[in-house]
Amino acid sequence: MDLEHARRVAVEAAEAAGTLLRERASGTFAIRAKNGGDLVTDLDVAAEKLLLERIQAAFPAHRVVAEESGASGDAGADWTWFVDPLDGTNNLAIGLPLYVVGLALCHQGLPRLGVVHDPVGGQTWSAVRGQGALGPRGPVRRPQRPAGTHGPVLAWTQGHEVVRDDPAMRSLKAALDLRARRVLQLWAPLLGWVMLARGDIDAVVGYRAEAVDLPGGLLIAQEAGLCVRGFDGRPFDGRTDLPAHRRNFVAAGPELMDDLLGLVAAATR
Template structure:
């Protein structure tokens, strides 16, 4: 598999989808409810159609898992693409210009390529496993720890299926609000990963995160030098075969990981008590 070729195809695809979204986002927006309480718009569907045409046209033997249309392509394909055509749908529905397009390519359930495009800023970031991460200004690399006297700035993400009254959810959010200077709830998880990889924020904490938008962004952060651990402290690689209960993690600057892991461990223990 030529991952450099796959990267070029993916970058061209997400940027074309970004052009489509940027051109149409000011028009009339068709919004409907999805199962589980989330929403989908006409923009999601149109951008996904474009992405599927580009990816399946270039890689007809690959399997594709898309946010809106589900599984398509070769059912037994050795390689699997994950497609999130509009990460931040709720923001778009509210008129907030916070949304991105993301794709990832996985082999044996492990992300090998991740690409994220911001249509508003017209910027793209990508990573290939073992080859580092890059963005509009060139390579992304971990920067030395900065002082956080008033607590870290972090982004929070959770799965759509997490109930509002989930005891662990409430305990985690309370603990993070007390410890952090600011907890960002972006409604666009891939954007949070990019902010982390660029060094704009200090951490991303996820609780039972969604599977489609997790691997690509996580890979960009890892390849930029950030550390990602599961709530149990083990290395977390965003494998696509993990069930929701095992998709909880802390991603942060290396010096901050243990502190945050201790915080989430204590919070989840209190929730179980």
């Protein structure tokens, strides 16, 4: 598998989908609810159609799992694409320009390629496992952030099926609010991963995270030098075959990891 070729195809597809979203976002589009209280718009569907056409034309033997249309292709294929055509639909629906396009390619469940494109800023980030991360200005390596006197800045993400009165979620969020200077709830998890990779924030904490928007962003952050651990402290690689209750993680620099894992352990025991 030529992963550099796959990266080029994915980057071009994501940027084309981003152009479509940017051009149509200022117009009128339909919004409707879907399962789990999430939203879908005409723009999600149109961007996904574009992405699927390009990926399936370039890699007809690969399986594809898309946010809106589900799985297609050979269920036994070793290579699977995960497609999030519009990560941040809820933001777009209320006129907040915080959304991205995300693609990931996994081999037997392990992320090998990740691409995130920001249509508003016109910027793209990508990573191939073991080869580092690339951004708009070349290689991405998260800078060492000085320890904040008022706590870290974190991004929080959770799965769509997590209910409001989930006791572990409530305990975790309360603990993070006390420890952090700020906890961002971006409604666009892939954007949080990019912010972490480029050093804008200190950590991402995920609880029962969605599988579609997890592997690509996680890989970009890992290849930029971040550590990702499960709540149990073990390395977390974003495998897509994990059930939702095991998609819990802390992503941060090594200087902050032990502190956050201790906080998580205390909040969830």
